[in-house]
Amino acid sequence: MTDTDTSGMINEDTEDHRDLIELEETSGSSRKQKIQASKCFTCSHCGKRFNSKGHLTTHMRIHNREKSVICPRCEKCFPNKETLAIHSKECPHTCPQCGKSFTHKGNFVAHMRIHTGEHPYTCSECGKSFIQKKSHKLHMRIHTGERPYTCLQCGKRFTYKESFEAHMRIHTGERPYTCSVCGKSFREKKTHDLHMMIHTEERPHTCPQCGKSFIQKQNLTKHMMIHTGERPHTCPQCGKSFIQKINLTGHMILHTAERPHTCPQCGKSYKRKIGLSAHMVIHTGQSPYSCVQCGKSYGQKSGLDYHMRAHTGERPYTCIDCGKSFIQKCNLMSHMMIHTEKIPHACVECGKKFKTEGTLKIHMRRHLEESPDSKRADEKH
Known part of the structure; x- marks a missing residue:
């Protein structure tokens, strides 16, 4: 067992112990016994507990794959080298182009279509074609609406088995895919693979x-x-x-007049959550995002991101017409109107048009200052 596995066991045991203490304090020893009884299936490798045999069986696949020997030709897993040797003799179908071998002729024939480009199974609804009959069958569920996998805990239904298994980990708390660099764990392999690109700095697209x-x-x-x-x-x-x-x-x-995000301290409401987040800094006085170079701090991460570009010189938003670049996207959008005839912001009072909303707001102040109500208010004062 690796150091990572050992630390994982310690953390899990610590969390379980802490949970049991809290349950004792709130609900008594009977509550504690019920919780322990509900998790009666224990993994013999890492000690993790599950409330059903099915969840334990799914979890055990991680350990089985870690201990197994993989065939270099077909990538099938075996418990030991002796079994792999027997399998190697029974893997007669080898691809002449890439060398990959297969036990069954059907799998070999399906593999060869990758090289030939043949897609014999076609969807009658949308015309999409597939190499394997299984892939075609799974695709047809999109059109039929079939969702054969149902979660017994929350009733949610799924089209694909992989999606169902990933969903079940929400209930079990299992996160089998762990980053070898930073230790962060994930429920799905594809999420783990995308995360790993952060460390490798791979950007393939x-x-x-x-x-x-x-x-x-x-x-x-x-x-x-x-x-x-x-x-x-x-x-x-x-x-x-x-x-x-x-x-x-x-x-x-x-x-709309809807302003669903309300400040719990002063009652001011906002149409967007980001507006409320920016407002809350007034009450808390917190500016958690600090610049490591000059120490200036910001209430929002976006503010720090914009500020950091002043140090790095990064101007990610570039005009495709003249090549001029900008720190913020809104500045690029305002600039782009120079190259077009579009003047989208019109004054409701006099009809005069402006390229930017900010310029229109400045113009509207003149109408407000010239309005009769505004003049009467000035006379009273």
Whole structure:
């Protein structure tokens, strides 16, 4: 057992002990006995306890795979080298292109389609094609709505077994995928793999136009919209469009009177959570985000991020027309209007148009100062 495993056992035992003490204080010894009885399935390797045999069986796969010997040709796991030797003789189907071997001819035939590009199984609904019949069958559940895997604890249903198993770890608390660098653990392998790229600094998805690279493909897809000008999410009320749906959702609140985020101390409410977070700094006086170079502190992380660019010289937002770059995205958006004929901000009083919202607000103050109500208020004073 490694040092990491040993420390994990100690932390888990400590947490379990702390939980039992709290239960004794609040509910008595009977409550403690019930909790202990509900977790009666214990892992013989690490001592972790589970409330069902199925959860223990799923957990044991981690230890079984750690101790197993893997076939270098087909990546199948075996308990020892002797079993692997027998398997090697029974792995007769070898790919002539990459050398990978298979026990069953069916798996070998399916593998060869990777090299030939053949996709014989086609979806009758959307036309998408697949190499394996199993993949086609799983895909069809999207169209039929079939969700065969149901969580017995919360009733949530899932289309795929992998998603169901990952969900069950929410209830068991199991996080089997641990980062070997920082020790952070994850419920899903794909989340773990993405996290590991932070340490390796691997960014496989690169923009062909500006060279900026990303860890995830979806982030590159969103970034490419900056170059193409595509903004697929449009507000039905004012016509303003956005690259991401989440930005449109946040924008739609501006058209309603709803202000769901309320300050518990003074009752002031905000349309967005970020507005409330910025406001709360007034009451707490906290500025937890400090610059390591000059010591200046900020109430929000975004404020520190913008400030750090003054030290690093980073200007990540670049105009695709003239190449001018900016520290903040809002400055780039205001600048982009120089290259277009678009003047979106119109004064409701006189109809005069402005390229930026800030300029319109300054203009509107003149109307307020010239209004009869404002003049009468001045005469009273």
